[in-house]
Amino acid sequence: MGISGWFKLGGRSVFSWAFTFQRLTGIVLLIYLLAHLTYLTSLLDKTGATYESMISLTVSRQFLIFDLLLVLCGVFHGINGLRIIIHEFGFAHEYRKPIIAVAAILIVAVWLYASYVMCSLTGG
């Protein structure tokens, strides 16, 4: 089936979707990491001009929505990752449904809180 096996729509459980998003958010975070490293590398320019020009591109109110999504990716990847680690040791497979529910609630809660903080920081 190839890679389409990761993304097919019908007949999949929530665990399988969690797997798909773990992969996707992983890729997003990887891209972010590369961008982040690029920014840091730009500090090699001692005048700071390159850094400033890059920052001005991405640190803005209009860009906030992407930041929020990035945080969502990070929160999802982290919390879902912890969930997977629990199961990876062979624990709690019988309770996988409640655990994924708790993980989902945590993800939303942490993200909402983070969003609130970020919004108020940029707003204030």
Added chain:
Amino acid sequence: MAEFRVRRYDGFRSYWQSFEVPAKRGMTVLEGLYYIKENLDSSLAFRASCRMGICGSCAVKINGKPRLACETQILFLGDKITVEPLENYRVIKDLVTDFEGFFAKHKAVKPYLIRKDENYEEPKELLQTPEQLNEYYVFTLCIKCGACYSVCPAASTLDSYLGPAAMAAAYRFCADSRDEGQRDRYEVVSSSQGVWRCHLAMECSEVCPKNIEPAKAVQMLRRSTAFSILRGILGW
């Protein structure tokens, strides 16, 4: 009346075909397929044998989910039923898929008891308490229907991945108190086609018709493999 939409394949092209099947209370999807074969289109190919959910022949995708056709009641699904072959296998004809690779992988993990003191001519009774039996018993229930492998995203991107059923079989023997062959099996399953390829989509546990939790078996196997490697490094 129930409408069966069946995914067919004749070796050259793949197409959908619809059949009207008179569905009674208690009738299974397998009986529906037999009805089609015997009355509507005898060229329909599917596998079936025991019709009581223990031989593992008739796993197909019913309404998008792999199930045993013999255990699935038509009326629980409504009056529209789609039947397709399992994914992650090559289709031979209609609902029949190629299981050669699946069984080869099962064989590769050495799914048999390994003992040093074996005596074919004069076998001795080995002792095993009910508790020791329960340690692995659930994993002996695998009927090798292949449903788990068909939904495994790791298998869909790597043909040579051992897959949940084979590794559940490996774990079943590793956890058997009578077995002495753990190391042999760890060697096979810790290869790049083995336990480390599992990324916990857990779809196998969700679709397993015998509820044996293959995902758990793979993780247990991963744990014991990891400890075994660690012990090897530390020289214990």
Added chain:
Amino acid sequence: MRVQHDIVIVGAGLAGMRAAIAAAEKSSRLSIAIIAKTYPIRCHSVCAEGGTAAVLREGDSFDLHAWDTVKGSDFLADQDAVEFFVRECPKEILRLDNWGCPWSRNEDGTIAQRPFGGHSFNRATFAKDRTGFHEVHTLYERMIKYDNVEIYPEYFITNLIIEENTVQGVSAIELKTGNLVFFEAKSVVFATGGAGRLYGFTTYSHQVTGDGMTLAYRNGIPLKDMEFIQFHPTGLIPSGILMTEGCRGEGGYLLNKNGERFMKKYAPEKMELGPRDIVSRAMWTEIIEGRGLEGDYGPYIALDLRHLGEEKIEERLPLIRDAAIKFAGVDPVEEPIPVKPVAHYTMGGIHTNVRCETPVKGFFAAGECACVSIHGANRLGTNSTAECLVFGRVAGENAAEYAMNAKENKITEEAMRKEESRIYDELLGKSGDESPYQIKRELNETMDKNMWIFREESELKEAVKKIKELKERYRNVEINDRSRGFNTDLMMTIEIGYMLDLAEVVAIGALKRQESRGAHYRIDYPKRDDENWLKHTMAYYTPEGPRFEYIPVTVTKWEPVERKY
């Protein structure tokens, strides 16, 4: 295409796989092929539930097991074979234990045993209620360990090739490609199972169509005692799925509509644990006399397990509970299971001696398709899986021994051409106006109606007439699917041809046997007649229908007496 092996085993159930292991153990230089029309673990043996008989514990004895078996067989079993058989059983249990079979255990770790119908000691060794399933998987897993055993799954056998009374090999269709493959072998073992799909209401898997029996029969090897078909007392309604005798072994009751344990009238001592023929007849009598319960699918008897409690049912009979819920919508913890007698086992089969040899050199048979005979007129529960293990081994060893001393065989070009044209031109290419499935339906109806538990002359005659008519119509069948790859239409049509031949043998054999013995009960001859009928039926193939001969039963220790339970 030709394939060469020293030994070819047809059928990958318990007996076939046990034979393969035995032959492989004998010599690692032998090349062994095991061919089957399903994958090995999809065989019908997985449906065996209750247990496997073996003398393992203090208090039991070989003589007691043998006596139970002989008495159960209504004295038609060959007692020398039975005595050999019971001595071999325990070793097979222990071998399976050593190979990883998850036998149910006692608290002290020893292998557990439970009571079973017709046995006077608790000697049914079991793995929950999935005994056959675990045995098959254990044997399969063991078998793949041997490098000299090659598995040919999904090969459907079309002929047995014999020349000058010596076996040459078999021909089989490779289902995946549709090609005819000729297996040349020094010795051939048939372990192809029974003929239960002759019946409509049956516990058998769809694949059990008596292929091997018919091929042996058509090639001149006699079929023995085919009129004895066992009816298991407890088949789930409506599908016929087996509800193991272990249900009663664990203490379940059979109740009629008055809630009465009616078995006290028929087998006061053993009650529900009488042998299967007696319990089935009792249940059918209750139904005929109007004391059955009424359900959507006609009258039935209640199998009540409620008093065992959920814990014991889950521990000992999990499969039964699961099947009852899934297939009948009844949870045995809360409601009795609706059951009635169901066609379950073919006591007869290919005539072999205790070494599993048939009259043809190099050709062996074991398991349900063979008739040694240890089951006589009625098999005891748990003796069939035991038979497969014991005689599977015997067949494998003897086939190996024979192959080591025999010369290469060759299937002639002419025989190959003939078989190819028979399958592809005469069957696949032919046009006609009969549907094979209609013929099968009518055959099933006839068998269910006329050849059931109670038989009588007029009905049997009607059955013979009907079967002859169906055979005539079968000449005119048309196979719609003309393709080669995985042509199950072709396979099923050939199977139906096999079944018609067997049905004829069963029906005429039953018509001729004018007595009641074991599972064969004639309303017009309700007594056992040892003077005239203490003998085995042997059916030989002729183009006009079977020709019958009779051979004596071997009696060693136990003279026939009246059978009381």
